[in-house]
Amino acid sequence: MTTSPLTVVAEFRVPAENRDHFLELCTYDSAHSVADESGCQRFEAISPMDDPQTVIxxxxxxxxxxxxxxxxxxHFKVFEVGVKELGVDLVSLRKTARIAPRS
Structure with missing residues (x-):
């Protein structure tokens, strides 16, 4: 199985009082990842509509x-420190390979 491209899916549990700050960190990391890293194709933060304390x-x-x-x-180091300071828990981190469509 090919791992190119590699998709990383990281799920976090965020304390309600720190959600806005955490989303700012996600926005910062995302913007710099796409702009500054030639190997980063895409970086999005999403949240289930029925569970705002989960950010993926x-x-x-x-x-x-x-x-x-x-x-x-x-920029990742800023994100990493912020996760610890805000009491955000990493629920899971999965590395996945695209199986369809084939590129």
């Missing part, structure tokens, strides 16, 4: 190396 990041990278590069960027 859907990120598409050229490959595993591009994702590893992302984890070393200054």
């Amino acid at each position: 990041l859907v990120e598409v990278y050229d490959d595993e190396d591009a994702f590893e590069t992302h984890l070393a960027t200054p």
Whole structure:
């Protein structure tokens, strides 16, 4: 199975009082990832309509190396620190491979 592109799906549980600040961090990380990383194709934050304390990041990278590069960027470090400071819990992180459509 190919891992190019690599889609990363990260689910977070966010305390209600910190949701707005967490969404600001997501917006910051997303904007810099797409603008500053040639290997980042897409980066979105979504939330279930019936569960605002759950935030899911859907990120598409050229490959595993591009994702590893992302984890070393200054904007990711800001996000990582913010997650800890805001008491946000990482529920799951899944690395997925596209199976359809084939590119």
